[in-house]
Amino acid sequence: MSIDLITPAQWQTQPWQNGGGITHQLCRQDDAQGLLWRLSIAEVASDGPFSRFNNIDRIILLLSGAGFCLHGVGNNPQRINTPLQPFSFAGETAIDCRLLQGPVRDFNLMTRRNAVQAELRVLTIGSVAQPLPLYANRLVYVASGTVTALLGARRIPLDTEHTLWLNNESVNLRLISSNAAQVIDIAFPSHSLYTTRPRYP
Known part of the structure; x- marks a missing residue:
């Protein structure tokens, strides 16, 4: 991953x-x-x-x-x-x-169209860790507040406007926040199209 x-x-x-x-x-x-x-x-x-x-x-x-x-x-x-x-x-x-x-x-x-499937959800994250379903690839954008992403023993702090990208997920992602953060969760079910890393500056 x-x-x-x-x-x-x-x-x-x-x-x-x-x-x-x-x-x-x-x-x-x-x-x-x-x-x-x-x-x-x-x-x-x-x-x-x-x-x-x-x-x-x-x-x-x-x-x-x-x-x-x-x-x-x-x-x-x-x-x-x-x-x-x-x-x-x-x-x-x-x-x-x-x-x-x-x-x-x-x-x-x-x-x-007809090449990529994506599932988009808007989530409110609170003080109880929220588990997300396991997908091949995932992008999480923090629209407001701050979030901690939990991946096994790893903790990744995310500020507003940060995007977390996970490729070939092998551990369920959990999200937790102390300030009722809102995130946009985008999941890609298929592995086949995402064998290379995305581009960003």
Whole structure:
């Protein structure tokens, strides 16, 4: 099992060409056909269209700010104003984003359709150690608070905005916190696609 801790100092930050925001890439993994999966955080400062990604499934969660409204994902606009509530959509959909009241930050998971399976959950971690099911690969992002990850006898402290990446899990991960932390848990059931380490700056 390999263990990586990804901090904000390692993120790759890219301003948008239209000047409407910036994207922080936390980590990603590719194969010969291109993107397999990517974790990122966007800071959205103004209204505008989403970039389109063919054959990519996306899950977006509001991290901070009043929220935004997505036009184009169905018959009615989709209002995203509840923090850490996942919303899924196809990456090739033509979507226009309208901010509700000022800038926002959102968390994004992208996975290549029919190539990657990912299960995303939002968990509140308390003072009783919470065991997580054993998966081939796992990413845990701390959205708020501080967390201690327990792997057997090993203790790994995680601050807000830290990401823990576990490849080929062999020991059940347990999480504990003294301040009711919230984490985004992303699990990949299959071993076959993840024989190499992810990329991050």
